[in-house]
Amino acid sequence: MGRVYDSPMGFAVEAVRLALDDAGLDRHDLDGLLLNPGIAWVDTAMGSFALQQALGLRDVRYSVAMNLGGATAAAMVQQAVMAIDAGLASTVACVFSDAPLKPPKPAVDGKKQAAGSGGSASAYAFARGLNAAYGQFGVNALYALVAKRHMHRYGTTNDHLGAVAVAERAWANRNPAAQFYEVPLTLDEYHRSRWIVEPFHLLDCCLVSNGGAAVIVTSAERARNLRQPPVYIWGFGQGHPGGDPIDTLTSGAPLAKQVAFRMAGIDTADVDVAEVYDCYTFTVLVSLEDYGFCPKGESGPFVADGSIGPGGRLPVNTGGGQLSSFYMWGMTPVSEGVIQARGQGGARQVERRNVILVSGNGGILSMHSTLVLSPLSS
Amino acid sequence: MTDSQKPVPEVTEELRPFFAAAREGRLVVQRCKGCGQRRFPPREICSGCLGRDAEWVASSGRGAIVSFNVMHQVYHPGFASEVPYAIVLVELEEGGRLLTNLIGCPLEQVRIGLPVEVAFEKRTDEISLPQFRPRP
Numbered sequence: 280m281g282r283v284y285d286s287p288m289g290f291a292v293e294a295v296r297l298a299l300d301d302a303g304l305d306r307h308d309l310d311g312l313l314l315n316p317g318i319a320w321v322d323t324a325m326g327s328f329a330l331q332q333a334l335g336l337r338d339v340r341y342s343v344a345m346n347l348g349g350a351t352a353a354a355m356v357q358q359a360v361m362a363i364d365a366g367l368a369s370t371v372a373c374v375f376s377d378a379p380l381k382p383p384k385p386a387v388d389g390k391k392q393a394a395g396s397g398g399s400a401s402a403y404a405f406a407r408g409l410n411a412a413y414g415q416f417g418v419n420a421l422y423a424l425v426a427k428r429h430m431h432r433y434g435t436t437n438d439h440l441g442a443v444a445v446a447e448r449a450w451a452n453r454n455p456a457a458q459f460y461e462v463p464l465t466l467d468e469y470h471r472s473r474w475i476v477e478p479f480h481l482l483d484c485c486l487v488s489n490g491g492a493a494v495i496v497t498s499a500e501r502a503r504n505l506r507q508p509p510v511y512i513w514g515f516g517q518g519h520p521g522g523d524p525i526d527t528l529t530s531g532a533p534l535a536k537q538v539a540f541r542m543a544g545i546d547t548a549d550v551d552v553a554e555v556y557d558c559y560t561f562t563v564l565v566s567l568e569d570y571g572f573c574p575k576g577e578s579g580p581f582v583a584d585g586s587i588g589p590g591g592r593l594p595v596n597t598g599g600g601q602l603s604s605f606y607m608w609g610m611t612p613v614s615e616g617v618i619q620a621r622g623q624g625g626a627r628q629v630e631r632r633n634v635i636l637v638s639g640n641g642g643i644l645s646m647h648s649t650l651v652l653s654p655l656s657s
Numbered sequence: 658m659t660d661s662q663k664p665v666p667e668v669t670e671e672l673r674p675f676f677a678a679a680r681e682g683r684l685v686v687q688r689c690k691g692c693g694q695r696r697f698p699p700r701e702i703c704s705g706c707l708g709r710d711a712e713w714v715a716s717s718g719r720g721a722i723v724s725f726n727v728m729h730q731v732y733h734p735g736f737a738s739e740v741p742y743a744i745v746l747v748e749l750e751e752g753g754r755l756l757t758n759l760i761g762c763p764l765e766q767v768r769i770g771l772p773v774e775v776a777f778e779k780r781t782d783e784i785s786l787p788q789f790r791p792r793p
Contacts, residue, residue: 406664406733409672409698412786414663415744415756416732423726424746431724431769474741477727523754525724525746 280490280605281458282380287319290376290491292333298372298493303506306334309495311341311368313358315351315608317377330374341368348641349556350517350531351375352492352609353648357515359496369497375610376491418558419484421643423476426561429528430478432576435564437478439579441469443560444482444602446588451599453589453627458486459603483560485601492610494617499656510620513634514543514651524644528576530562531647532569532638543634543651547571551631552619553593554612556640557600563587566638567595594629609639613650620654663735665784671699674713679785684775685713686753697753718775719792720749722759725767743767747789761790 285293291314299306312334314327322329326344341362347354355373362368405411429435448464451457464482472481502509518534520527540546547570555566564578572593573581587595598604598615605611616637618624633655639648668676678685686697691708695716702709725745731737743764747755759767760776773789780786 403664403733406735407667409666410756411664411733412666412780412784413744413756413758414728414733414736414739414742416728416730419730420726420728420744424724424744427726428724428769474727474729476729477741 280456280492280607281486281488283489284380284382285378285489287317287376287378287491288330288333290378290489291330291374291493292491294376294491294493295330295334295372295374298495301507302495304370304495306336308370309334309336309372310339311359311362311371311496312336312339313342313355313371313373314344315346315355315373315375315610316344317375317379317608319378320376339368341371347517347639347646347648349558349609350639350641350646350648352494352607352613353515353637353639353650354517354609356494356496356512356613356650357517357648360512360515363496363498370501371496372493373496374491374493375608377608378489379487380489418643419479420476422559422561423479425525425528425643426478426559428525429561429565429576432528433579435576435579437470437480438466439564439583440478440483440560441466441480442579442582442585443557443563443587444469446582446585446591447557447563447596447600448603449588450594450597450627451603453625454598454604455625457599457604458488459599464603479559479561482602485558486603486606488605488607490605490607492607492614494610494613508621508654509656510617511653511656512650513545513653513657514539514541514649516540516542516649518647518649519645528565530565530569530640530644532566532649535638535647535649536570539649539651545634545651549634550593550636551634552597552616552629553595553636554597554616554619554638555595555600555636556609556612556638557596557602558640560602562640562644563595563600565644566640570636570638589627597624597627597629609641609648612637612639616650616652620652622654661734661737663780664733665781666786668783671701675699676784678713679777679787680783682777682785684716684718684787686716686749686751687711688714695749695752697749697755716753716775717750718787720747720755720773720789722746722767722769722771722773723748723754724769725759727764727767745773745789747773755787755789757786758788759790760788766791
């Protein structure tokens with residue numbers, strides 16, 4: 280994952296192959312296939328079938344392509360659990376892949392060309408809408424509006440946002456798979472990183488990564504006989520509040536956690552480690568509030584003292600998250616939750632790991648999914 | 658039109674009345690004929706009552722800034738000489754929200770809650786854009 284190059288399908292197939300090897304399963308053991316196609320997928324409407332054909336799978340009993348933005352990965356796992364519970368399938372692969380980064384073009388006449396440089400007038404065909412007329416482009420700017428409002432209402436600062444970036448980087452420095460494994464980060468360096476759209480510096484925004492990730496869901500009974508220690512799904516839920524988040528400054532987490540925590544029989548205080556969707560530093564702050572780790576509006580002070588970094592009282596995004604490890608939409612928090620539950624985190628492994636919270640977030644705080652994972656069966 | 662100029666928005670069927678009014682220096686928003694809710698941007702279906710009938714009605718052009726950001730990245734060459742510039746979300750007094758710019762206001766004076774009023778920026782003979790400026 281990261282600055283590596285393959286087709287979206289190539290990444291997806293490779294991810295499934297690696298996940299099957301890891302589990303000690305053969306591809307023909309799969310009878311369910313869920314796909315979250317990233318932006319580089321062309322045929323997204325029937326993407327799960329395209330993936331089935333690429334994998335040479337026969338007689339799949341459950342197949343869905345899903346898109347809840349960054350909430351999809353955890354939602355796929357939920358869908359897999361329900362399909363298995365309902366008897367539709369026994370062993371389901373949940374797959375994400377994307378390839379937004381294009382390879383650098385080969386040198387022409389000794390000059391290196393920038394990736395994706397086209398230079399034709401049609402390059403700006405995206406700018407026909409009303410927002411573009413005002414110079415409003417992209418998701419960064421829309422999240423920035425919500426973050427600015429949060430700062431206004433609650434006194435959140437760039438120091439607070441920066442504390443999230445610094446904490447996640449410290450985790451990434453313990454994760455050899457992270458894109459920023461060898462690059463430390465101080466709060467000063469965070470402040471010096473260039474503005475993208477205020478209040479966001481470059482280091483408030485997640486990475487852009489190529490790659491793929493797959494998680495295999497099966498019954499607890501079958502999982503106990505496979506190669507890896509099983510990770511049990513204690514609870515799950517979704518929350519999609521609707522309306523405009525600029526009014527509430529709240530994600531779907533309060534809705535999703537009601538169901539997920541009740542199912543798991545836990546409360547926020549029971550959570551040992553949280554793998555929280557982090558398209559921006561700001562998203563982590565809102566999520567910590569919305570899961571009840573601190574009162575609404577107090578996430579800034581909550582993270583300011585290093586509480587979510589290594590050695591802190593609540594380990595958050597222990598692989599470096601999407602800010603500092605790799606951006607696989609919601610698969611980044613899902614996969615790190617699985618690694619921590621298995622106790623395979625190496626230098627970043629947390630001590631207490633009985634209750635692991637995983638979240639997914641799509642749109643502008645629009646869609647939310649929650650998983651509660653554990654190495655214990657109950 | 659060259660790429661070095663700010664983009665001119667496409668007059669879609671949905672926005673035609675909006676641009677027609679703006680050309681005459683008037684700001685209009687959509688109002689649902691079913692429940693009277695005023696809204697902007699326009700929608701095909703009212704999320705309040707699910708009604709489909711809507712009309713365009715005059716707005717006071719007065720509102721306040723709900724939030725803003727400051728763009729530093731150049732996504733379109735027409736804004737290369739503008740960065741950094743603010744995008745402001747204006748809530749109109751009678752309802753409806755516009756993502757727009759603030760003119761006649763230095764960046765450091767942009768703030769949430771600032772009272773604003775509409776002003777029009779002529780971009781072409783056909784297109785004038787509603788912009789906002791601080792209200793005295």
